[in-house]
Amino acid sequence: MDIARKHFITNSIRIKNGKIFLNKETILSLDPKIDFSQFLKDAYKQLALKYPKYHKMDSLCKLGVLGSTILLRDQDFTENTALVFSNASSSHDIDIKHKQSMESIVSPAVFVYTLPNIVLGEISIKHKLQSENVFFIEDQFNADLLVDYSETLLKSGKASSVVCGWIELKNDQYDVLLCLVSNNGEIPFTREKLEELYRFDNE
Amino acid sequence: MSDLRTELKQSIIVQLNLEELTIEDIDNNDSLFGDGLGLDSIDALELIVLLEKDYGIKLTDPNQGKEIFISINKMAEYIESHRTK
Numbered sequence: 001m002d003i004a005r006k007h008f009i010t011n012s013i014r015i016k017n018g019k020i021f022l023n024k025e026t027i028l029s030l031d032p033k034i035d036f037s038q039f040l041k042d043a044y045k046q047l048a049l050k051y052p053k054y055h056k057m058d059s060l061c062k063l064g065v066l067g068s069t070i071l072l073r074d075q076d077f078t079e080n081t082a083l084v085f086s087n088a089s090s091s092h093d094i095d096i097k098h099k100q101s102m103e104s105i106v107s108p109a110v111f112v113y114t115l116p117n118i119v120l121g122e123i124s125i126k127h128k129l130q131s132e133n134v135f136f137i138e139d140q141f142n143a144d145l146l147v148d149y150s151e152t153l154l155k156s157g158k159a160s161s162v163v164c165g166w167i168e169l170k171n172d173q174y175d176v177l178l179c180l181v182s183n184n185g186e187i188p189f190t191r192e193k194l195e196e197l198y199r200f201d202n203e
Numbered sequence: 204m205s206d207l208r209t210e211l212k213q214s215i216i217v218q219l220n221l222e223e224l225t226i227e228d229i230d231n232n233d234s235l236f237g238d239g240l241g242l243d244s245i246d247a248l249e250l251i252v253l254l255e256k257d258y259g260i261k262l263t264d265p266n267q268g269k270e271i272f273i274s275i276n277k278m279a280e281y282i283e284s285h286r287t288k
Binding site (some may be wrong): 041052055056104105106107108109112 | 219220221222223245246248249252255256
């Protein structure tokens with residue numbers, strides 16, 4: 001165990017209001033008025049995801065796979081990269097869709113996404129991760145929780161790096177911040193820095 | 204005959220969200236699973252739902268799917284002889 005080791009926010013991605021920012025730089029800007037499903041399709045095409053399974057996923061998983069793929073693109077990470085995610089609305093949108101489908105014949109492809117932590121599985125499959133993962137439901141973005149849990153995993157040696165953050169989706173309103181935390185980088189992995197990244201374009 | 208096969212391809216593309224495929228990409232004899240279209244176990248369950256919704260065919264044993272969901276041709280043959288709507 002190396003308690004003294006410092007960790008850094010190596011990379012961060014923000015997805016909100018039709019825009020995607022990588023390390024605060026705009027990499028995609030679409031009309032915020034476009035339909036959410038269209039935003040997910042356009043982002044997939046324009047950012048060249050090339051992962052057909054994406055189209056089968058629910059919107060929460062699409063956000064997670066989209067965000068993590070851009071976040072981890074060209075990054076040095078191992079299968080031991082843990083996932084520490086959180087949101088307020090759990091799997092709200094797909095739960096509603098599932099409830100509506102119960103009026104006729106239930107769709108298995110909808111039902112399988114009715115848990116928030118499915119996004120962790122989809123990201124693990126996409127990036128071949130075999131690591132610790134956890135999904136917290138919190139009333140609001142909680143930087144303390146993300147830092148504490150991620151640091152515990154890193155300092156105990158259970159993870160070599162961590163992707164942590166907030167992936168909120170309710171009634172097609174989305175708000176995502178994901179950070180790659182590792183030994184590399186210049187931004188210290190602290191509550192203050194995490195909150196600063198979350199507040200970016202969130203005022 | 205061929206209309207049912209075209210209809211099936213269209214339904215499969217829509218129901219299974221195969222957005223990057225078109226009807227022309229699917230041959231009537233292509234394997235639906237494995238090296239063909241690469242469908243998975245959840246897709247198999249969706250195909251069972253599709254048979255019931257669109258053709259009134261209720262499969263009580265999911266294992267029947269292994270013999271029916273081999274290709275578009277096999278599915279069409281089964282539907283032609285078992286459909287109730």
